[in-house]
Amino acid sequence: MVAGKPICILTWAGSEPALKSVMLNSHIDVVPVSESNWDHDPFGAVKLPNGDIVARGAQDMKCVGIGYLEAIRVLKAKGVVPKRTVHAVFVPDEEIGGADGMEKWVETDDFRSLNVAFALDEGLSNEENAYKVYYGERAPWWIKITAKGGAGHGSKFIEPSATERLVRTLDKFVAFRNSEKQRLAVCRNEFGRPLRLGDVTTTNITLMNAGVQFNVVPEEAWAGVDMRVAPSVNLTTFREQVVQWGAEEGTTIEFVQAFMSNAATPLNDGNLWWQKIRSVAEQRGVELDPEIFPAATDSRFLRKIGLPAIGISCIRNTPVLLHDHNEYLNEKLLIEGVEFYAQLIPELASVPATADA
Ligand SMILES: [Zn+2]
Incomplete structure (x- = not known):
């Protein structure tokens, strides 16, 4: 205690x-x-x-x-x-x-x-x-996604772009969010009643941070995501999947909190x-x-x-x-x-x- x-x-x-x-x-x-x-x-x-x-x-x-x-x-x-x-x-x-x-x-x-x-x-x-x-x-997860890239003047094609990497990673979270939202709207559970919030995984982008000025390309961008993972999901496999979403776009995924039960x-x-x-x-x-x-x-x-x-x-x-x-x-x-x-x-x-x- x-x-x-x-x-x-x-x-x-x-x-x-x-x-x-x-x-x-x-x-x-x-x-x-x-x-x-x-x-x-x-x-x-x-x-x-x-x-x-x-x-x-x-x-x-x-x-x-x-x-x-x-x-x-x-x-x-x-x-x-x-x-x-x-x-x-x-x-x-x-x-x-x-x-x-x-x-x-x-x-x-x-x-x-x-x-x-x-x-x-x-x-x-x-x-x-x-x-x-x-x-x-559902298992509460807080995930920080960090993207790094080149810095420089806003008039050029700066590659790689930290913000684009972040956006592409977030797109995967958003796609998953939409599929779960769809499932909530149309699916039924094992007792035949329509799914409720607790039956699906919710995803929300709750924090976003990048840049200091309009004409300066930032070398780092990060976002925070709140997920509530449904009991039907295998947490270990899903966690690997989320890390993979980041790896595919060159961003790092940090689990600030990941309740693994x-x-x-x-x-x-x-x-x-x-x-x-x-x-x-x-x-x-x-x-x-x-x-x-x-x-x-x-x-x-x-x-x-x-x-x-x-x-x-x-x-x-x-x-x-x-x-x-x-x-x-x-x-x-x-x-x-x-x-x-x-x-x-x-x-x-x-x-x-x-x-x-
Ligand atoms: Zn209470």
Whole structure:
């Protein structure tokens, strides 16, 4: 763990401590606010007459962390004892990439001592009447492309041209971008539903830099690209492909960040954790809508070390306002989440040992 960035673990001991544990994960940090764009104090948790609670973190993901704790309080009051030990875990820094939070922590003996078999984590709110269920994420890559060439007066044919080399390399990224955009528009996934953002790889040129003056040919040009690589892609092969795009045009490719895991938690009949989630949702008459998370959460570090992790926030019929102004959650959904977890946690804690890898 990193100094000044504590991780809080609340442990509810199970009746069969030899079994591996269930981890209920939530991050304690939030993204900043631009206060002038909010109708209420973003950290005041103001409740409006219709029950909407306006607060930074209302959707992302304080409702989930509070939901775990309230559910455990309700269950303890009823005298329930889980079979597996349950850890409610509160981690820092998720919003800035998790490097000093979950990423380092999963590599420690402290984490290993929890003996985790499965983790529940955050999801996203949904405008439709279903809970989104996240079973995988795309791998975030930041790529710097640098081109070098000759320098000189803007009136001549200076060869080789750094900017042309860069443009030709970027053309390959753009062509790939267009093919994925096309795939998103027309293709369907294995369940027959149209592809969503999380199913394809996005590419965006986010930084460009070259030159100092109109009549001076620059000897160097560089660009930054943000890619989110879909779980269906072989990361090693694709990384070689990207390096090749640069090599073909004489540019260098530097991976400023390349997360080399896009492991997903398959939602199949053999996944007993998923079966429990599905049956609790069914009993409660709630529809589930599984998909790949379009951005990134701490679950990627758990899946990378081979743990199954599923992200759910019990937020339906609500606009997606995480990181946005006037983030809110209706109190009915907060309570619905508590009830959902109160039903789900003992079920997860009774998954048989055969589920443990
Ligand atoms: Zn979050």
